[in-house]
Amino acid sequence: MAKQHKTFVCQNCGSTTTRWAGKCDACGEWNTIIEEAPRESLPKGVSGGKGGRKIEFVDLKGASAPPPRRSTTIAELDRVCGGGLVAGSVILVGGDPGIGKSTLLLQATGLLAAKAVCVYVTGEESVDQVRLRAQRLGLGHANVALASATNVRDIVASLEDGSPPDVVVIDSIQTMFSDSTDSAPGTVTQVRTCAHELVRVAKKRGFTLFLVGHVTKEGTLAGPRVLEHMVDTVLYFEGDRGHQFRILRAVKNRFGATDEIGVFAMTDAGLQEVLNPSALFLAERRGNVSGSCVFAGLEGSRPVLVEIQALVAPSSPGQARRAVVGWDSARLNMIVAVLEARCGLAFGSTDIYLNVAGGLRIQEPAADLAVAAALISALTGNPVPAGAVVFGEIGLSGEVRAVSQRDLRLKEAAKLGFQQAWIPRPPQKDGARTDKTPRASETKNDFAIKDIGHVQDVVSQFTAAKESRPGTARA
Numbered sequence: 001m002a003k004q005h006k007t008f009v010c011q012n013c014g015s016t017t018t019r020w021a022g023k024c025d026a027c028g029e030w031n032t033i034i035e036e037a038p039r040e041s042l043p044k045g046v047s048g049g050k051g052g053r054k055i056e057f058v059d060l061k062g063a064s065a066p067p068p069r070r071s072t073t074i075a076e077l078d079r080v081c082g083g084g085l086v087a088g089s090v091i092l093v094g095g096d097p098g099i100g101k102s103t104l105l106l107q108a109t110g111l112l113a114a115k116a117v118c119v120y121v122t123g124e125e126s127v128d129q130v131r132l133r134a135q136r137l138g139l140g141h142a143n144v145a146l147a148s149a150t151n152v153r154d155i156v157a158s159l160e161d162g163s164p165p166d167v168v169v170i171d172s173i174q175t176m177f178s179d180s181t182d183s184a185p186g187t188v189t190q191v192r193t194c195a196h197e198l199v200r201v202a203k204k205r206g207f208t209l210f211l212v213g214h215v216t217k218e219g220t221l222a223g224p225r226v227l228e229h230m231v232d233t234v235l236y237f238e239g240d241r242g243h244q245f246r247i248l249r250a251v252k253n254r255f256g257a258t259d260e261i262g263v264f265a266m267t268d269a270g271l272q273e274v275l276n277p278s279a280l281f282l283a284e285r286r287g288n289v290s291g292s293c294v295f296a297g298l299e300g301s302r303p304v305l306v307e308i309q310a311l312v313a314p315s316s317p318g319q320a321r322r323a324v325v326g327w328d329s330a331r332l333n334m335i336v337a338v339l340e341a342r343c344g345l346a347f348g349s350t351d352i353y354l355n356v357a358g359g360l361r362i363q364e365p366a367a368d369l370a371v372a373a374a375l376i377s378a379l380t381g382n383p384v385p386a387g388a389v390v391f392g393e394i395g396l397s398g399e400v401r402a403v404s405q406r407d408l409r410l411k412e413a414a415k416l417g418f419q420q421a422w423i424p425r426p427p428q429k430d431g432a433r434t435d436k437t438p439r440a441s442e443t444k445n446d447f448a449i450k451d452i453g454h455v456q457d458v459v460s461q462f463t464a465a466k467e468s469r470p471g472t473a474r475a
């Protein structure tokens, strides 16, 4: 009999070795390598190039209708999924514990149950707990098939039996186990095997499968990246548990655009959709405070206005702190360096705190100019005008570059009552403006646009405002 080779798999990075070791050579983590059952060897003659059937190739052009979509009746969830649920697709929903993943999916299935056959399998809670939550959400009478189970073989057998359901929720993939491998639930091997079996049955029977996934301390989905590759859509449910806002973000979508967001508020009656996030994010803003600046951002296809707050305070000698919430700290250091080198501002012996109010995490470089304006405002003590929005990308020489969807951002700002924008000029080609639409200042008389070509222009805006203000006469 041929000798069976053992395989050892790192639970952190998924790399395989032939020997057990205390430390993984690939990722450097300790105690993450465990033995995995060997793949069943193929009978003689099956491997190799012989015996395969010829596949048929087709033209790229040809009529393929877009997949039909099933609306969940939660518009924010539909948008993030690319316009509704696609039959046979698999959606992974990741997020911190307690952020509201189970609540969201219970609400979605509860509402969908009026028109579709919905199954909710929980491995984390008891049937009673889920029932009580459904009652609290006002969905106690929804026609959802509920089960508390963790054995994937049983779940797959039930899903293959009878007429297929339309939507299935597995909460969570880390609690599931398959008896075809020996590893404990939650390990890479188990997560991969269970997900594989569930994905297979979803494709075969054509239902939409939601998998709930846990997030590790580092903020990535527990288990290897392999889980993200196996599914069609990856959604992250994020937010600060201290805030009521929750943001559902698409990071991968084979059936739609990524970086779409859905905004929810967690209330006593479950998750409520937030149809106008800008108004919500700006609700608690105080006007005319130094260090505060409104950024007209873009999340997927929708404009979102958020307040960026900066605080600059004297630091202990040699211990300048930089703390950032909701933005990239490396990017903050870059902006500070540009302001010091190109505008002669001195942040050297100060602590800098930067916060994106409302718990939103911004990834766009377009926020550079708003961050710079908030920093200059905090350093000089002059407020950014309360009616101004700011956006633009900053380069290392201090130049401010145009960003996409200028008009969409300005329209949202005008809708919310802003009267001023500090923004870069639209890109120019051979001296001609490339955007065909008239400038906002030309279309609306009460909306003033200040062209910012360099960060120094932002500094000048503050001095200009100060000089024009009564009572602050020049010396």
Ligand code: TYD
Pocket: 095, 096, 097, 098, 099, 100, 101, 102, 103, 104, 133, 136, 137, 266, 267, 268, 269, 270, 271
């Ligand atoms: P849950 O959906 O259990 O989170 P996850 O599945 O992501 O771990 O969310 C639980 C949290 O939501 C818990 O802290 C209580 C809160 N919550 C409300 O505030 N209102 C509600 O109506 C419900 C059902 C939960």
Ligand code: MG
Pocket: 098, 101, 102, 103, 124, 171
């Ligand atoms: Mg849960």
